[in-house]
Amino acid sequence: MSTATLINLVRNGGYQVSRRAVLTSRLLQEEKRPAAAGYSSTSERRPSRFDSDGSGQHTTWDTFGIWDNRIDEPILLPPSIKYGKPIPKVSLAKVGCASIIGKRKENEDRFDYAQLTEDILYFAVYDGHGGAAAADFCDKYMEKYIKEFLAEEENLENVLNKAFLEINRAYERHAHLSADATLLSSGTTATVALLRDGIELVVASVGDSRALLCRKGKAMKLTTDHTPERKEEKDRIRRCGGFVAWNSVGQPHVNGRLAMTRSIGDLELKNCGVIAQPETKRVQLHHADDSFLVLTTDGINLMVNSQEICDFIKQCHDAAEAAHIVTEQAMQFGTEDNSTIVIVPFGAWGKYKNNEISFSFSRSFASSGRWA
Incomplete structure (x- = not known):
C-alpha cells in the first residue's frame, strides 16, 4: 500500500x-x-x-x-x-476470557486486559498460590509499573523485565509492612503480553502459566514452564542454597514446597534461588496466518495440551464462546485446579477450522497434557 x-x-x-x-x-x-x-x-x-x-x-x-x-x-x-502493509485493529471488545474455581475452595487465578497507550495493548494471567494476595497485587499494580517504564523505555522486553522485578520488590515491601504474615508465603505466576501497533507482540512469563500463538492452525509456544525439571533452573536453585525434592507422585518441588522456580512473591524462597526475572519472547504477527493469542493457567495446561487448545478454539464462533469451551473441557478432562484463559483474536480468526475436532466429555489420560 x-x-x-x-x-x-x-x-x-x-x-x-x-x-x-x-x-x-x-x-x-x-x-x-x-x-x-x-x-x-x-x-x-x-x-x-x-x-x-x-x-x-x-x-x-x-x-x-x-x-x-x-x-x-x-x-x-x-x-x-x-x-508497509495493512494492519487490522485488535479489538478488546472481541477478547474472550473465562475463569473457573474447579474443586478448590478459592479461585486464586486473576486475569486482566487493557489499552495502556494509544498503540499498546496489555493482556495477563496470574495464578496465585498460598493465597490470592500476590496475584491480587499483580492484578492491581502491573499496569501501573508497565506504564511507568514505557515512559522511559522503547524496548518492550526491557519494559516487562523491569516491571516484573519492580512489582516483586513492591510486593515485598507491602508484605513486610502488613500485619498479615501469610503474605510472606503467597506467590503467583505471571504471564503478560504487550501488543504494539497491532503487530509487535512481546510476552514475559514466570512460573507455569503459558502463552501460545495459533499460527497456520498450529500451536506455537511462546513460553516455557519454570520448573525444577529444567537443568538450568535446578542448577540455580542449588547454587543459591536451595534443594529440589520429589513428592510421592514424582513432581519436583523447590525445598519440597514450590513446584516452580520463578514467581512473583514466595518471599521465603527468594534466598533459595526462586527469582522474579521473567523470560521474554518477541514475535511479529502475520495477520494472514495468526489466528489468536492464548494465555492460560495450569488448571488448563495440565489437562489440555497446546494443540488441543488451538483445535478447540478454532471451532468456535467467537473468543468468548471459545474461552468457556476450553475451561469446560479442562473440567471434563478431570482438572481440579482453578482454570483461567484469555483469548485474543487476530487477523486469521476462523481461517483454519478443522471439522474433524469435536468436543468430548471424557478422554484417555494417556493422551492428555498431564501424562503425555
Whole structure:
C-alpha cells in the first residue's frame, strides 16, 4: 500500500477505515492507471496487484497480509504506513476470557486486559498460590509499573523485565509492612503480553502459566514452564542454597514446597534461588496466518495440551464462546485446579477450522497434557 493512498484515507475517513474501503480505493487507482506503452491487446486481461494472474478473480487479503473472511475490522493507518502493509485493529471488545474455581475452595487465578497507550495493548494471567494476595497485587499494580517504564523505555522486553522485578520488590515491601504474615508465603505466576501497533507482540512469563500463538492452525509456544525439571533452573536453585525434592507422585518441588522456580512473591524462597526475572519472547504477527493469542493457567495446561487448545478454539464462533469451551473441557478432562484463559483474536480468526475436532466429555489420560 502506497503512503499516498494511506494519507488520502486518513484525510477522508480519519485514522481508522474499513479494509473494504482500502481495497476499493486501490482498485479505483488500478482502473484509472493508463495502460503501458506498447500494450494494446483488447482480448487479454491486464494483470495487476489485485489480479496477478489475469484470471478476473478478486485477490484476497492474504495478498496484503490480512485474511478477508473474518469479522470486518478497521485498519490502523499509522502502523500500516510504518510497516508497509495493512494492519487490522485488535479489538478488546472481541477478547474472550473465562475463569473457573474447579474443586478448590478459592479461585486464586486473576486475569486482566487493557489499552495502556494509544498503540499498546496489555493482556495477563496470574495464578496465585498460598493465597490470592500476590496475584491480587499483580492484578492491581502491573499496569501501573508497565506504564511507568514505557515512559522511559522503547524496548518492550526491557519494559516487562523491569516491571516484573519492580512489582516483586513492591510486593515485598507491602508484605513486610502488613500485619498479615501469610503474605510472606503467597506467590503467583505471571504471564503478560504487550501488543504494539497491532503487530509487535512481546510476552514475559514466570512460573507455569503459558502463552501460545495459533499460527497456520498450529500451536506455537511462546513460553516455557519454570520448573525444577529444567537443568538450568535446578542448577540455580542449588547454587543459591536451595534443594529440589520429589513428592510421592514424582513432581519436583523447590525445598519440597514450590513446584516452580520463578514467581512473583514466595518471599521465603527468594534466598533459595526462586527469582522474579521473567523470560521474554518477541514475535511479529502475520495477520494472514495468526489466528489468536492464548494465555492460560495450569488448571488448563495440565489437562489440555497446546494443540488441543488451538483445535478447540478454532471451532468456535467467537473468543468468548471459545474461552468457556476450553475451561469446560479442562473440567471434563478431570482438572481440579482453578482454570483461567484469555483469548485474543487476530487477523486469521476462523481461517483454519478443522471439522474433524469435536468436543468430548471424557478422554484417555494417556493422551492428555498431564501424562503425555
